[in-house]
Amino acid sequence: MKILYLCLGLVSLLLCAGCGSSSGGVPGFIPKGGFSNASLNGQYVYQIEGFDFSNPNNIVPYREAGVFTANGNKLITSATDDFSEGTGVLNTVSTGSYSINNDGTGSITFNNALLGPITLEVTMVSASKVYLVEADSAVNAGGIAEKQDLTATAAAPNGTFVFSEHDINFNTAQSSASVGAFTLTGGIASNGNKDVNLGGTLSSLTFTGSFNAPDPTTGRGSGTFTDSALVTSSFNYYIVDANNIRLLAGDTNIVGQGRAELQSATPTFSGSYAFGSKGDTGALGGVNMAGRFTANGGNITAGARDSVQDGGPATNVSFTGTYTQTTNGRAVLSLSTAANSNYVVWMVSPARGLFLVNDPNAVQDGSLDLQQLSTFSNSTMNGQFGFIMDGFDVQSTAKDRVGTLQWDGSGKLILNEFTNTDGTPSTAILSGHYAVSGNGRTGASISNLSSNLIFYLVSGNDAYVVQTDSNVELSGTISKQQ
Numbered sequence: 001m002k003i004l005y006l007c008l009g010l011v012s013l014l015l016c017a018g019c020g021s022s023s024g025g026v027p028g029f030i031p032k033g034g035f036s037n038a039s040l041n042g043q044y045v046y047q048i049e050g051f052d053f054s055n056p057n058n059i060v061p062y063r064e065a066g067v068f069t070a071n072g073n074k075l076i077t078s079a080t081d082d083f084s085e086g087t088g089v090l091n092t093v094s095t096g097s098y099s100i101n102n103d104g105t106g107s108i109t110f111n112n113a114l115l116g117p118i119t120l121e122v123t124m125v126s127a128s129k130v131y132l133v134e135a136d137s138a139v140n141a142g143g144i145a146e147k148q149d150l151t152a153t154a155a156a157p158n159g160t161f162v163f164s165e166h167d168i169n170f171n172t173a174q175s176s177a178s179v180g181a182f183t184l185t186g187g188i189a190s191n192g193n194k195d196v197n198l199g200g201t202l203s204s205l206t207f208t209g210s211f212n213a214p215d216p217t218t219g220r221g222s223g224t225f226t227d228s229a230l231v232t233s234s235f236n237y238y239i240v241d242a243n244n245i246r247l248l249a250g251d252t253n254i255v256g257q258g259r260a261e262l263q264s265a266t267p268t269f270s271g272s273y274a275f276g277s278k279g280d281t282g283a284l285g286g287v288n289m290a291g292r293f294t295a296n297g298g299n300i301t302a303g304a305r306d307s308v309q310d311g312g313p314a315t316n317v318s319f320t321g322t323y324t325q326t327t328n329g330r331a332v333l334s335l336s337t338a339a340n341s342n343y344v345v346w347m348v349s350p351a352r353g354l355f356l357v358n359d360p361n362a363v364q365d366g367s368l369d370l371q372q373l374s375t376f377s378n379s380t381m382n383g384q385f386g387f388i389m390d391g392f393d394v395q396s397t398a399k400d401r402v403g404t405l406q407w408d409g410s411g412k413l414i415l416n417e418f419t420n421t422d423g424t425p426s427t428a429i430l431s432g433h434y435a436v437s438g439n440g441r442t443g444a445s446i447s448n449l450s451s452n453l454i455f456y457l458v459s460g461n462d463a464y465v466v467q468t469d470s471n472v473e474l475s476g477t478i479s480k481q482q
Contacts, residue, residue, distance in 0.1 A: 026414055026431045031103035032384045032406065033481060039127050040100050040108075041072030043148040045219070045238045047246050047257055048120075048134060050141025050390070051398055052085060053423060060085050061168055063257045064141065065238055065248040067148065067218040068110070074098060079110040080218050081118065082236055082248055086170045089236060089250050090114070100124060103404055104386060104481055105418070107135065121418040121425070123386040123402050126482040131388035133400035137423040140398035142390030142476070149241035153219030156187045156211040157242050157262070162329065162346045163194075164354040164365050165258030166279070167249055174199035175280040176256075177356040177365040179346050181263060181328060182225075187211045189225065193328065195344040200360040202344075205229055214239060222250065261354070267329030267347035270295055272302070272374075274440060274456040276464030277357065277366025278391070278475050281310050287362045288391060288475035289340065290456045290464040291317075292371065292440055298322055300333060304441055306454040307340065309362065311471035313452070314339075316441065329353075340364070372459035376440045380460045382409030389465065389476035397422045405478060411435060415446050 047065045054060075068079040076096035083090045092114045100106035104124035112118050122132040128147040134140065164179045180194025192207035207227035214221035219239035226232040234250040235258075242262065249256035272294045280286045291305025300321035307314050321335035331353070333343040342358035351370040356363075373380065385405045393399035403417035415430045432446030440457035452468040461480040 026429050029414055029416070029429050031101065031105075031404070031416065033103040035100050035102055035104040035124055035481075037074050037098070037100050038072045039104070039124055040070040040098060040106075040130070041127065043067060043069045043150060043218075044130065044145040045148050045240045045246055046130075046132065046143060046145035047238075047248070048132065048141040048143030049257055050134060050139060050400070052139050053398065054138045061255050062139075062141070063248060063255050064143075065236065065246055065257065067220055067238060068096070068108070068145075070098060070108075076108065076110060079112075080220060081110060081112060081115070082220075083115060084248065084250075084255055086253050086255050088252050089248065098122075103384065103416070105403060105416070108132070121402055121420070123388070123404060124481070125386040125479045129479065131386050131402050133388070133390065133402045133418070133420055135418070135420055135425050139423060140390070140400050140420055142388050142400045142402070144388070146240045146244065148219055148239070150219075152242045153214055153239050154216045156184060156214060156221060156237075157239060157245060158185055159183070159242075160191075160263045161245065161260040162263050162267075162348045162354055163247070163258055163260035164356070164367075165247060165249070165256055166363070166365055167254050167256030168280070170253040170255070172199075175363040177279065177363045178258070179344060179354050179356045179365060181330075181346055182207070182209070184211060187213065189223070192225065192227075193330070194227070195330075195356060195358075197356050197358060197363050197365075200363065202358045203229075211237060259354075261348045261352070263329060263347075264349035266350065267353075268350045269323070269325045269329075269331040269345065269347050269353065270297075270350065272371045273353075273368040274371050274458045274464055275355070275366055275368035276456070276466070276475060276477065277355070277364050278473075279357070279362050279364025281362045286310070286473060287340075287364050288466050288473050289364070289366070290454060290466040290475060292456050293319070293321075295323060295331075298324065300335060302439065303335065304439060306441075306466055306468050308466065308468055308470075308473055309339070311473070313468040313470055315452070315454070315468050369458045369462070371440055371457070373440075373457075375438045376436050376442075376457050377438070378411050378434070378436045379409045380436055380457065381407035381413075381434065381442065382460070383407060383480055385478045385480050387465070387476060387478040389467070389474050391467075391472070391474035393421065393472055393474060399474065401474075401476070404481070407434070413444065413446070415449070
């Protein structure tokens with residue numbers, strides 16, 4: 001399906017063992033939900049990231065973003081797709097079809113004449129939010145689609161935005177994670193400040209830039225940033241709404257994507273937060289992490305996190321720490337852990353932030369959200385949730401999961417998943433159980449999949465998830481269906 005552009009030479013660094021799902025069934029399982037083909041109706045911005053395995057000797061990361069329109073009756077009337085494997089952005093336009101089941105699961109196909117058919121397996125969280133993975137052979141990718149506000153697409157958004165971006169540079173074989181903020185007025189970006197972890201080395205830079213006027217039909221545009229190191233980068237941007245922009249790196253030999261979110265007037269950092277992150281260590285699997293902590297008066301307390309780095313899990317690691325914050329929303333955290341101990345957070349609002357980890361051994365970034373409850377229990381998790389997980393699993397295989405999780409409020413759950421494993425699709429319905437701690441850390445065991453699924457709850461509606469089996473690098477998010 002994909003055109004192979006570049007060789008990255010990373011195949012020998014893949015993970016070599018782990019735990020994965022298999023087919024199975026749960027007697028009496030009944031999918032829940034009130035979704036239908038009519039639920040997917042309107043224009044959506046989508047963004048996915050993954051790897052192209054077309055040539056097993058030349059594994060290439062790719063990023064893809066665009067805008068599609070669903071007519072509420074099984075047709076994709078237009079799909080503008082941007083695809084990058086490092087030789088610039090390839091833009092194509094097509095049409096397609098889709099099908100949505102009553103539980104929100106389904107599929108979307110773009111009839112792309114140049115790339116070949118693009119098939120996405122999806123799970124709808126709501127009419128405005130869709131989790132998706134690519135289901136084509138020889139590729140693995142996961143991502144999200146968000147319903148577009150067409151009243152926001154006539155011009156580039158205005159305001160101060162917090163952003164994050166994760167790139168891979170084919171010229172230097174280095175990854176970079178950036179997080180920061182800029183002010184956008186009339187298409188001109190000013191007052192830009194960002195922190196960058198480039199191959200394990202942190203620097204802080206200023207930058208300016210411009211956003212060209214978007215296509216008013218799709219909300220798709222282009223722009224450039226020039227930083228204080230005199231590096232100019234180009235990108236495509238996609239307006240979801242006035243508060244949310246998606247980004248795709250546009251330079252030759254760069255593969256990357258990011259997001260920008262409108263910052264509130266008072267981006268303070270205080271409260272209890274759940275977080276999730278992932279990144280690169282040189283191996284394709286890299287590092288995946290989720291956790292929680294409380295921030296108050298410059299101190300970090302009650303920290304707990306679970307991670308897998310280069311196949312080695314660290315479970316329920318407790319930590320404390322300190323932090324400082326400036327008025328622009330930037331907070332610097334110093335934690336008591338031996339690894340992954342220094343964070344730079346840019347707050348979008350008191351309830352949300354984007355961050356990177358200042359670690360010489362990994363290039364890692366993620367997001368954090370204010371926990372909405374002071375204490376959690378098994379009854380917090382009740383209902384059907386959409387989920388997305390992507391990464392690497394058994395014997396160096398890429399694995400992406402999408403589907404539903406049913407929580408019964410008393411410790412039992414059922415997973416209904418679609419899985420793409422190195423381009424080979426499968427489905428499974430599996431049963432399991434869970435236990436919620438008061439701080440929101442939730443351990444789950446699902447038959448034939450894993451005894452080490454760890455969720456950190458934001459609320460009874462959202463959570464970060466990481467799988468903490470040895471030699472497995474899988475993480476993602478879940479959201480309660482609406």
